[in-house]
Amino acid sequence: MKYLFDFFLAVSLNGLSYYIASFVLRNGLPIWQALIIGFSVVSLGALTEALGSPMWLIVLVxxxxxxxxxYSFLQVPVSQWFLTYLLTLAIYTVIHIPMSYFFDFHSLIPAWKLS
Structure with a gap:
């Protein structure tokens, strides 16, 4: 049950990082599309981990x-998409630090254990 809770928490926080970055840059990514991205990214990472892949591959895949x-959801020029993605990664990292340190939650970036 804890794994399922952690999975949905990771999907939510990951999707939130995409949504916030899009909101800040006024790209208009709906929350449901951000959650689809979060679900896809976390699911693929979990599947890669379940297959026993090395940590670098779990993070990279x-x-x-x-x-x-x-890129598909935003339908904006490549430069705007890239800026949105960079901001997403920054927000993602900022969310990960307190989650890892205070709550011992490492599912956002499995190989980066801060606590």
Missing amino acids: PFPVGMFLL
Whole structure:
């Protein structure tokens, strides 16, 4: 049950990072599309981990999926998409630090254990 809770928490926080970045840059990504990206990225990372892949691959594999889905949903020029993605990564990192440190939650970036 804890794994399921952690999975949905990771999907929510990951999707939230996409949504906030899009909101800040006024790209208009709806929350449901941000959650689809979050679900896809977290699911792919969990699947890669379940297959016993090395940690570098678990972290690397979800990136292209998140990038492609964000580009597909936004329908903006590449420069605007790239800026949105960079801001998403920054927000994602900022969310990860307190979650890892205070709540011992490492599912956002599995290989980056801060506490």
